[in-house]
Amino acid sequence: xxxxxxxxxxxxxxxxxxxxxxxxxxxxxxxxxxxxxxxxxxxxxxxxxxxxxxxxxxxxxxxxxxxxxxxxxxxxxxxxxxxxxxxxxxxxxxxxxxxxxxxxxxxxxxxxxxxxxxxxxxxxxxxxxxxxxxxxxxxxxxxxxxxxxxxxxxxxxxxxxxxxxxxxxxxxxxxxxxxxxxxxxxxxxxxxxxxxxxxxxxxxxxxxxxxxxxxxxxxxxxxxxxxxxxxxxxxxxxxxxxxxxxxxxxxxxxxxxxxxxxxxxxxxxxxxxxxxxxxxxxxxxxxxxxxxxxxxxxxxxxxxxxxxxxxxxxxxxxxxxxxxxxxxxxxxxxxxxxxxx
Numbered sequence: 001x002x003x004x005x006x007x008x009x010x011x012x013x014x015x016x017x018x019x020x021x022x023x024x025x026x027x028x029x030x031x032x033x034x035x036x037x038x039x040x041x042x043x044x045x046x047x048x049x050x051x052x053x054x055x056x057x058x059x060x061x062x063x064x065x066x067x068x069x070x071x072x073x074x075x076x077x078x079x080x081x082x083x084x085x086x087x088x089x090x091x092x093x094x095x096x097x098x099x100x101x102x103x104x105x106x107x108x109x110x111x112x113x114x115x116x117x118x119x120x121x122x123x124x125x126x127x128x129x130x131x132x133x134x135x136x137x138x139x140x141x142x143x144x145x146x147x148x149x150x151x152x153x154x155x156x157x158x159x160x161x162x163x164x165x166x167x168x169x170x171x172x173x174x175x176x177x178x179x180x181x182x183x184x185x186x187x188x189x190x191x192x193x194x195x196x197x198x199x200x201x202x203x204x205x206x207x208x209x210x211x212x213x214x215x216x217x218x219x220x221x222x223x224x225x226x227x228x229x230x231x232x233x234x235x236x237x238x239x240x241x242x243x244x245x246x247x248x249x250x251x252x253x254x255x256x257x258x259x260x261x262x263x264x265x266x267x268x269x270x271x272x273x274x275x276x277x278x279x280x281x282x283x284x285x286x287x288x289x290x291x292x293x294x295x296x297x298x299x300x301x302x303x304x305x306x307x308x309x310x311x312x313x314x315x316x317x318x319x320x321x322x323x324x325x326x327x328x329x330x331x332x333x334x335x336x337x338x339x340x341x
Contacts, residue, residue, distance in 0.1 A: 019304070020067040021315040021337040022139075023060070023330065024202075024240065024260070030289070030325035033059050043088070047074050048120050054127035061136060063327065064334045068137040068199075069128060073121055075143030075204060078182075078189060079152050081117040082109040089156070099155030099163065103174060111181050115192050122196040129197030140198035142190055144205035144241070145182040145227075146220035152178070161210045168211075168219055183223045187230040194234050201231065202238040202260070209243025216247050221254060228255040238281060242319065245270070252278045263318025268306040271313070279312030284333070286317045289325035293332035300336040 029035070034056060037046065046052045056072040076086045076094065085097045100106055128138055151157070153164040167175045190201050203224060211219045220241070228237050236257035244251070245265045252259060252274050259274065260281040261267055267283050274280070288299045300315075307313050315337050321330070 018340055019307070019313045019315045019337060021334055022066045022068040022070065023317055023333075024070070024320045029323035030321055030330070031059055031063070031327060043074075047072070047077065050120050050123035050127055053120070053124040054131070057124070057128050058131060060330075061132075064331060065338055066136065066334065068139050069132060070139045070202075071121075071125060071128065071141065071193075071198070073124070073141070075141070075148060076151060077118060077121060078114075078142065078148060078185060079109075081114045082111060082185065084109060084152055086151070086156070093157035094151060095156040096151060096154075100152050100178060101163070101167075103177075106174065106178055106181075109181070111185055114185060115188050118189065118192070121189075122192050125193060125196035125198055137199040138197060139200050139202055139238075140190065140193035141202040141204060142186050142193075144203050144208065144220060145179045145186060145223040146211070147205050147207045148182055148186075149175075149178060150207050150210070152182075161207065165210070168215070179223050183226050186227055190227065190231055191234075194231065198235065200235045200238060200258075202240060203227065203256075205239065205241035205244070208241040213246045216244060217250055221247065221250060224251075224256075225254040240281075248274060258312075258314065260314075260316065261318060265318075267303070268310070271307065271310045276311060279314060280310075281314040281316045283316065283318035286319050286321055286325070289317070289321055289329045289333065291326075291329060293328050296329040296332040297336045300333050301340070304337065304340050 037052065037056065041052060046056060053072045057069050060066055061069055079096065080086055087095050089095045098105065098108070125138070125140065132138055150161050150164045153167055154161060193201065205220055205224065208216060208220045224239065231237065232255060237255070238258040238260055239251055239256045240260035241251065242262045245261065248259060248270065258279040258281050261270060261283040263283050263285040265283055267280060271280060284300060284303050288296055304315070
């Protein structure tokens with residue numbers, strides 16, 4: 001079977017003698033070897049060059065005993081390929097070349113054959129798959145339609161998502177047309193990732209929590225459900241949706257196989273309250289990776305003890321790892337999981 005036993009039997013995570021472990025956004029900025037590459041290349045150049053993206057994807061596995069590699073890429077490659085490029089603001093954050101405010105702006109996007117403009121992503125996947133063989137699983141990913149839409153409508157990063165919410169509440173027709181086309185595009189993009197060799201897909205609904213509970217399903221989850229339905233039976237889907245735990249029962253019924261929880265959630269309580277057939281991923285506070293190996297071991301052990309005996313448990317952080325994380329803490333995290341009895 002392999003490729004981590006077909007991703008641990010499609011995410012029921014049985015049988016294993018310890019929980020599988022990897023880190024969200026593991027390919028990255030906390031590693032010295034990544035920083036060396038970053039001095040030579042822009043972030044966008046790293047993303048767009050398959051050989052470099054493959055090397056960065058594999059860097060964490062060369063240091064640590066992870067059970068999976070996560071593709072080095074960016075969720076915003078989709079709007080860029082549709083004709084809405086992005087860049088990085090001098091003061092931090094993302095800037096899109098324009099904002100979608102009306103139908104004329106939407107008409108500027110080119111949805112037909114857009115995956116051809118993302119060949120560099122699929123070539124990177126093929127390179128990683130060839131080097132990994134069956135020693136670890138390979139995770140692909142995409143942003144959710146709602147999360148991508150926030151960047152596209154706001155014209156970049158936002159704290160309040162004012163323009164996106166305004167469109168959602170005042171012009172549902174335009175909002176739904178954008179989401180419909182985004183959803184179809186994400187489905188095509190993920191199909192191509194699967195064809196290239198990923199073992200599972202993780203959807204990042206990082207800004208889903210910006211919607212009120214009663215609007216989350218209509219503004220975000222219904223579109224996620226469409227994506228999950230599209231790729232059903234091909235690979236399992238992991239959903240990470242920050243600050244949306246109130247909607248976890250509905251997320252669980254959307255067809256996903258794994259729900260990734262942020263660090264504000266009591267994971268042991270979630271295990272009791274959610275269907276056993278749904279695997280859970282998470283949810284150590286990423287700040288712990290910025291402390292000391294001793295503290296990391298203590299907190300990881302506490303986390304593991306709280307989930308002792310639980311089925312369908314993938315050890316991870318409750319959000320992406322940050323640049324200030326210490327490699328020695330990441331090593332202590334992985335070693336603690338590996339040695340857990």
